[in-house]
Amino acid sequence: MEATIEVSGLRKKFGPHLALNGMTFTVEPGQVTGFVGPNGAGKSTTMRVVLGLDAADEGTALVGGQPYASLRHPLSHVGALLDAAALQPSRSARNHLLWLAHSQGLTARRVDAVIEQAGLESVVRRKAGGFSLGMRQRLGIAAAMLGDPPVLMMDEPFNGMDPEGIVWMRGFLRSLAGQGRAVLVSSHLMSELQDTADHLVVVGRGKVIADTSVRELLSAASRDRITVRTTTRSEAMTVLAHAGATVAATGRDTLTISGLPADRVVALLGESAVPFSEVSAHHASLEEAYMELTKDEVEFRAAAAEDTTEEAAR
Amino acid sequence: MTASTVTQYRPAQRPGRDGFAQLLRAEWTKFRTVRAWVIGLVIAVLVMIGVGLFGASAGGSSCQAVSGGPVRTGGACAPTFPAGPGGEPVTDSFYFVRQPLAGNGSITVRISSLTGLLPPANPGPVATDTRPGLVPWAKAGIIIKESTRPGSAYAAMMVTADHGVRLQNDFTGDTKGQPGAVTTTSPRWLRLTRSGDTVTGFDSADGTHWTQVGTVHLSGLATTVQAGLFATSPEYSVISQNFGGGGGGSILPSQATAVFDHVGRSGTWPASAWSGGYIGAAGGSGIGKYHQASGRFTVTGSGDIAPIVAGSGNSGDPGKTITDHLVGTFAGLIAVIVVATLFITAEYRRDLIRTTLTATPRRGRVLAAKAIVISSVTFVAGLVAAAAGVIIGAQVSHARGSLVFPVSWLTEVRVIAGTAALVAVAAVLALALGTVLRRSAAAVTIVIVAIVLPYILGVASILPVGASEWLLRITPAAAFAIQQAAVQYPQVNALYTPTSGYFPLAPWAGLAVLCGYAALALILATIMLRRRDV
Ligand SMILES: Nc1ncnc2c1ncn2[C@@H]1O[C@H](COP(=O)(O)OP(=O)(O)OP(=O)(O)O)[C@@H](O)[C@H]1O
Ligand SMILES: [Mg+2]
Numbered sequence: 001m002e003a004t005i006e007v008s009g010l011r012k013k014f015g016p017h018l019a020l021n022g023m024t025f026t027v028e029p030g031q032v033t034g035f036v037g038p039n040g041a042g043k044s045t046t047m048r049v050v051l052g053l054d055a056a057d058e059g060t061a062l063v064g065g066q067p068y069a070s071l072r073h074p075l076s077h078v079g080a081l082l083d084a085a086a087l088q089p090s091r092s093a094r095n096h097l098l099w100l101a102h103s104q105g106l107t108a109r110r111v112d113a114v115i116e117q118a119g120l121e122s123v124v125r126r127k128a129g130g131f132s133l134g135m136r137q138r139l140g141i142a143a144a145m146l147g148d149p150p151v152l153m154m155d156e157p158f159n160g161m162d163p164e165g166i167v168w169m170r171g172f173l174r175s176l177a178g179q180g181r182a183v184l185v186s187s188h189l190m191s192e193l194q195d196t197a198d199h200l201v202v203v204g205r206g207k208v209i210a211d212t213s214v215r216e217l218l219s220a221a222s223r224d225r226i227t228v229r230t231t232t233r234s235e236a237m238t239v240l241a242h243a244g245a246t247v248a249a250t251g252r253d254t255l256t257i258s259g260l261p262a263d264r265v266v267a268l269l270g271e272s273a274v275p276f277s278e279v280s281a282h283h284a285s286l287e288e289a290y291m292e293l294t295k296d297e298v299e300f301r302a303a304a305a306e307d308t309t310e311e312a313a314r
Numbered sequence: 315m316t317a318s319t320v321t322q323y324r325p326a327q328r329p330g331r332d333g334f335a336q337l338l339r340a341e342w343t344k345f346r347t348v349r350a351w352v353i354g355l356v357i358a359v360l361v362m363i364g365v366g367l368f369g370a371s372a373g374g375s376s377c378q379a380v381s382g383g384p385v386r387t388g389g390a391c392a393p394t395f396p397a398g399p400g401g402e403p404v405t406d407s408f409y410f411v412r413q414p415l416a417g418n419g420s421i422t423v424r425i426s427s428l429t430g431l432l433p434p435a436n437p438g439p440v441a442t443d444t445r446p447g448l449v450p451w452a453k454a455g456i457i458i459k460e461s462t463r464p465g466s467a468y469a470a471m472m473v474t475a476d477h478g479v480r481l482q483n484d485f486t487g488d489t490k491g492q493p494g495a496v497t498t499t500s501p502r503w504l505r506l507t508r509s510g511d512t513v514t515g516f517d518s519a520d521g522t523h524w525t526q527v528g529t530v531h532l533s534g535l536a537t538t539v540q541a542g543l544f545a546t547s548p549e550y551s552v553i554s555q556n557f558g559g560g561g562g563g564s565i566l567p568s569q570a571t572a573v574f575d576h577v578g579r580s581g582t583w584p585a586s587a588w589s590g591g592y593i594g595a596a597g598g599s600g601i602g603k604y605h606q607a608s609g610r611f612t613v614t615g616s617g618d619i620a621p622i623v624a625g626s627g628n629s630g631d632p633g634k635t636i637t638d639h640l641v642g643t644f645a646g647l648i649a650v651i652v653v654a655t656l657f658i659t660a661e662y663r664r665d666l667i668r669t670t671l672t673a674t675p676r677r678g679r680v681l682a683a684k685a686i687v688i689s690s691v692t693f694v695a696g697l698v699a700a701a702a703g704v705i706i707g708a709q710v711s712h713a714r715g716s717l718v719f720p721v722s723w724l725t726e727v728r729v730i731a732g733t734a735a736l737v738a739v740a741a742v743l744a745l746a747l748g749t750v751l752r753r754s755a756a757a758v759t760i761v762i763v764a765i766v767l768p769y770i771l772g773v774a775s776i777l778p779v780g781a782s783e784w785l786l787r788i789t790p791a792a793a794f795a796i797q798q799a800a801v802q803y804p805q806v807n808a809l810y811t812p813t814s815g816y817f818p819l820a821p822w823a824g825l826a827v828l829c830g831y832a833a834l835a836l837i838l839a840t841i842m843l844r845r846r847d848v
Contacts, residue, residue, distance in 0.1 A: 003323050029323060048668070048847070051672050052671075052672075053671060053672065053847065053848050054847040054848075055847060068675060069676075070675075071675065074672060074673065075673055080672055082668055082669075082672075083665055083668070085665070086666045086668060086669050088344075088660060088664060089664070090348050090349060091344075091348050095343065095347035096347075098347070099341075099343035099344045099347065100340070100673055102336060102339045102340040102343050103336060103337060103339075103670075103673040103674055104336070143669070150323040150324075179323050180323035180324075181323040182323075
């Protein structure tokens with residue numbers, strides 16, 4: 001089986017509300033794909049459609065080329081963590097994994113293996129209802145790993161995790177991708193995906209805004225942006241804006257300029273005798289790049305998307 | 315990094331077998347790992363037994379003996395009833411004009427009238443006089459009886475007030491002969507022929523053309539038996555049929571008088587003369603006499619030759635049926651309904667249903683597995699509770715000196731296994747409704763209102779009998795009919811109401827009503843589960 005998730009043209013309405021509006025992307029094996037977008041963008045809905053829990057009005061979702069509902073031992077094809085709180089509180093963590101294992105024809109030995117993998121050995125006999133959110137996330141990971149699936153899909157797995165847990169989770173996700181599995185991880189906090197995701201599917205209002213590798217996105221966001229440090233901010237802004245640059249004040253004495261190469265900026269400032277202490281290439285964080293993308297998705301579509309494709313073509 | 319450079323992941327974990335058995339196992343694991351549910355079922359069992367025991371020990375009127383019996387001292391009092399050949403308690407009191415019959419032979423009579431006296435119409439403080447009239451099952455005729463011991467085997471041909479000619483034997487046997495009432499212008503000829511342990515009954519309108527009514531076997535009948543004429547008349551009961559109150563009526567003796575204007579015999583009758591006497595405990599109803607003049611006999615008697623029925627409308631039930639020991643079923647059922655509903659609604663409450671349906675996308679199978687698991691565990695719980703209830707209840711009733719109506723083992727198995735089935739099917743109904751509604755409180759309420767409430771309304775003396783019976787016909791509570799142990803005898807007039815333990819539907823028909831509801835709910839649940847987003 002191909003370790004992929006292929007989502008194509010998904011549309012889904014909840015009453016009058018259009019939750020998915022032509023959602024289309026593919027999750028490739030061997031990398032962590034970040035699935036990001038603001039609240040209500042349709043990430044969870046997409047995942048539910050992939051798992052056959054919600055029916056899409058239009059479009060298809062395939063896992064390894066097959067609809068999820070046709071899979072016989074689905075947990076050995078896809079491991080999913082939708083909602084870590086989806087537990088019977090009075091059932092012990094181990095028993096939760098046990099019934100799941102039984103439903104797939106797996107044994108208690110496999111249960112113990114995933115418990116170890118998720119680092120839950122010391123707490124598995126406790127009632128799941130007493131688990132902290134972070135512990136529940138680990139339990140959810142253990143459940144997702146039961147069938148040793150080539151495809152993993154997790155909805156906000158970093159939620160409620162302490163810094164140590166986040167570090168562990170990042171390493172874990174990276175190692176899964178390293179084993180050649182396809183890993184889709186949703187988040188609305190870009191910072192969580194920094195150093196974790198290789199690829200990003202950015203969504204807004206039910207459709208994909210950007211489907212790009214993290215490297216490309218970062219360079220696109222940083223590429224023609226320049227940071228200028230100056231004590232005479234307003235003069236500098238006037239001069240550069242006049243020359244056609246987009247200028248933003250990003251600090252008390254810093255400006256971020258796009259639309260002009262660095263040498264032109266230096267020349268312009270020199271010609272106009274505006275003092276400046278530093279001109280440097282801007283290094284965008286993933287967060288910044290993402291904010292840029294989702295700031296106004298309509299505007300984005302017109303300009304930035306075109307931009308990225310051009311960039312990629314170059 | 316592109317997809318083509320990536321080595322695809324090859325799972326080390328081999329998928330297990332795919333089968334329904336695994337799904338059953340998973341659902342069973344789910345069930346047994348929530349302690350509250352297991353405890354809930356244990357509580358259901360205990361409540362069923364406990365409330366049933368209360369039912370066994372309730373009712374202090376068991377001292378009231380129908381045919382009059384010795385009263386034991388020491389708190390508990392035991393009515394003593396003669397036991398019929400089948401072991402069932404019987405009434406065997408009548409006036410008997412008899413002679414021994416040695417070996418084979420026959421007796422033939424002509425009856426020219428059957429009249430009687432009924433108790434006062436308004437038995438108030440000012441007693442009015444008795445009035446002429448007959449109760450429907452007033453009876454007189456000829457009888458061949460093993461001995462004069464009450465409860466001994468017999469066969470009798472008789473005329474009755476409202477039910478024509480009958481051939482009756484051993485208290486429960488009843489065969490119809492010529493219809494119509496007997497009058498001087500339309501007398502009845504009756505004949506009994508004994509050959510070994512076989513007795514054949516005939517009737518005739520003219521003494522020439524005889525019709526065989528039936529043949530009965532009185533196994534092990536002694537060579538010499540008692541044979542002759544009899545008359546008896548059941549108690550007259552004024553029962554308010556509007557409301558299902560058990561003892562809501564006055565029960566007073568009535569009497570019947572028959573004129574036999576021809577008596578013929580064949581065979582060996584060693585005695586030289588007839589002797590008259592009252593059979594059965596004399597008590598208050600031991601009215602009887604006979605008069606013989608020029609071959610014409612006038613026999614008057616009071617009482618009955620019939621099985622005693624549970625809840626016969628007498629001032630106290632003569633005894634308990636095993637149904638009485640299972641009155642806790644409705645209470646246990648409440649716990650079962652809660653557990654069965656939670657088996658699915660708890661998953662909806664926590665969205666665990668998503669995990670379940672992710673693990674098994676074939677949703678119909680999930681529901682089927684859940685239904686099988688919940689019905690199996692509740693069946694076992696019901697079986698344990700019903701068996702224990704019947705066994706312990708019998709002991710408690712015996713210890714308290716009340717009679718427990720004996721039932722055949724087949725009936726006992728039907729009642730116990732049927733109770734378990736009732737509990738199991740109710741659990742499936744609750745599960746299905748829980749699936750449809752996805753809310754615990756709503757589903758539990760509806761199922762309790764559908765099963766437990768109509769049962770309570772039906773068997774308690776709350777509603778008119780007609781309304782009670784309709785409730786127990788059309789609601790899922792009809793299934794309680796499976797618990798009926800009391801036998802309804804057409805030849806005994808009694809209060810056959812739900813309150814007395816008589817359900818309007820036959821046992822399996824009643825259970826089938828519940829099964830129908832459960833099946834409908836399950837179909838609806840399957841459709842909705844398949845269609846809905848979760
Ligand atoms: N069951 C539902 N009924 C009605 N509306 C729904 C339902 N599920 C989702 N929605 C709506 O669909 C839209 C997409 O929701 P979804 O949960 O998929 O977003 P999301 O990207 O996961 O957001 P978040 O980051 O907050 O988790 C939202 O506007 C949400 O209100
Ligand atoms: Mg979400």
